Amino acid sequence: MKPVRWGIVGTGRMACVLAREITAMQPDAAVLEAVASRQMPTARAFSQQYGAARCFDDFRALAKDPGIDALYIATPHTAHRECMLEAAAAGKAVLCEKPFTINAVEAQSVIQAAQRGGAFLMEAMWSRFLPAIAEVRSLVASGAIGQVQMMVGGGAFIPDRGADHYLLNRALGGGVLLDAGVYLLSLTSMLLGPPTRIQATGRIGPTGVDEQDAILLEHAGGATALLYVSLHARRSPDLEILGDAGRLRIGAPVFKPTRLTLWDKDGAESVRDFPIQGSGYGYQLLEVHEALRAGRRESPIMPLRETLSIMHTMDTIRRQIGLTYPGE
Ligand SMILES: NC(=O)c1ccc[n+]([C@@H]2O[C@H](COP(=O)([O-])OP(=O)(O)OC[C@H]3O[C@@H](n4cnc5c(N)ncnc54)[C@H](OP(=O)(O)O)[C@@H]3O)[C@@H](O)[C@H]2O)c1
16 A cells, blocks of 8 residues: 655644654555745754655645645644645645635635645544544434434633734634634534524634634524633533434533533433544544545545535624634
8 A cells, every 4th residue: 555645834733743643654554755844944853853754945845746645734724725725736635724714715716726636625624533523423313312403512711822823813814713613613514514594792802813702503494503612711612412302412622522421312311432542633634545545535524515614604703703814
């Protein structure tokens, strides 16, 4: 079996996590071939640390490298689009961090470019590939809680990063919606599809990004979702799915759950644990590898139409809470 030859764009926190996951894989499954940073010394240090053969000080050079099959993009949100366009032009497969882009217009342009180039493209919504979330899909599809009527969840954390970090930096697409809210919206989208009505309220902080949002979604068939995210309190995020014949709780943290609690129609409770291998970020890599070997251009578990629809939902929420990004 020929290994998937990965190139990583960025040398920050997520780039390190995924570099460790790739290098921990069997050498016939995946190899970390190259890295791109904005500065050569950083790229060189990263490539030495993780054993990548080549390094670049420009993501364009990495995208054009004929020795790369797939790019993992781990730069701030605002940098995703340009990098994905470059990869699409070079016909390279892409796994791009969440949020996929800043808005739906950007997402649409990237998806069209990848489709023109015929290359695989996927949002790195890693939670969808974890064992617990796979079980959520299976339980709901099998009718274990009946018809889903409501989804209720959220979480809060107080950031330990400064105003220059992308989380609070408007120029880099900051704000809690795109950073954390996207996980909750992805889960509601996975089970209920795109919302038919969206109502949101939010608080914009001193750096010009949203620091707290409350979101109400309506879906075809009448199901609703009540979601919140905040940077002003502390609560590890969880989510409950209420059906007309039972209830399912995805334990905290909802983006990396290991425990599901199911209540049947009589209220009987069962708790099951779903251990995660490694950091948990490796499952999405396996999905990419399988897709590439099968010649697929997208993942049936994280399809591009859903990535686009989630971006549309976030655009609507941002319009309602009064958050725009530079250039919009
Ligand atoms: N899936 C998850 O669980 C998860 C968790 C956290 C973050 N993320 C996502 O992953 C992406 C990266 O997050 P991170 O936490 O890894 O960020 P980070 O630690 O700040 O690293 C981002 C890297 O991007 C590069 N970069 C390129 N343009 C940049 C710019 N204008 N400003 C700053 N850095 C720039 C930098 O590498 P060079 O200096 O080498 O160019 C930097 O090290 C974000 O989109 C974020 O939403 C996902």
